[in-house]
Amino acid sequence: MTVSPLPYPLRLTGDGIVLREWRWEDLDDLVALLDEPDIARWTLRPSPFDVEAGLAYLRRAHRGRLDGSRIQLAITTDGGRPLGEVLLFNVRADAHEAELGYLVGLPFRRRGLASAALSLLTAFAMDNLRLRRLLLRIDRGNTASTSVARRCGYRPAAEPAIQQTGPYGPVHLDTWEYVEGRADTRDDRRRNVASRRYGRR
Structure with missing residues (x-):
């Protein structure tokens, strides 16, 4: 199976959002x-993030x-x-x-945007790209992001933490996974799409 090159251009719509190039x-x-600062802390982006960046x-x-x-x-x-970003990368075709990853700007949080975007791209990756396992790397201190992951059907994977150094100190990334065929994932996705409302990330 080959999933690359990934489709371009791409526009995904659903659950009150539009994902575009x-x-x-x-x-x-x-x-x-x-x-x-929170974006730099959790995503290792340059800080400050200026026009050149x-x-x-x-x-x-x-x-x-x-x-x-x-x-x-x-x-x-x-x-x-644009109110945030969602991305898919490091595709390993042999492992399917x-x-x-995802982020939402500070003024636009708690509206369900991150959950909606992650669910939409997850469904596309599973249904259109025929991937079987999707991974998130989330700092264990980033409780807002782990809440989004859990809401979208991702669960902690049995993998050791990845240690990195960011602009605000050490980062310990835990792996979360969404696995094809696991009993709770598709039901979770349906429940989460139905339950997301404003007031959530």
Whole structure:
């Protein structure tokens, strides 16, 4: 089985959100989203995150989309202003698995955007890319992100923590997994889609 190159361009809609490709005109909004200490703490982004960092980020995203190595989409409610990001990368075709990640800007949290975006891309990866195992790497102190993962049907995997050093000190990443065929995942996904409302991340 081959899942690369990943489809480009891509636009996913559902659960009140639109996931779309990043555009060059998103630069100012991207800088505003990522120039935040919590984003740097949990995602190892540069801090401060300035226009130069934003341009480098968009170039990398564009390159990764053109060569089919990753899916990197802006989270929006209507296809317009980006409020966050969700991505799929490190695809291992032989193992039928890949990693996902997500972030939402500070002013737009607790609206269910992260959960909606993660569920939407998870469903696409399983149903369209035919992946069987999806992974998240989440710092054990990032309780908001672990809540999103659990709400979307991900569960802690039996793997040792990954230790990294970020701009705010050491980071200990636990692995969470979404596995095809596990009894609770599809039922969880249906329940979570039905239960997400404003007031959640």
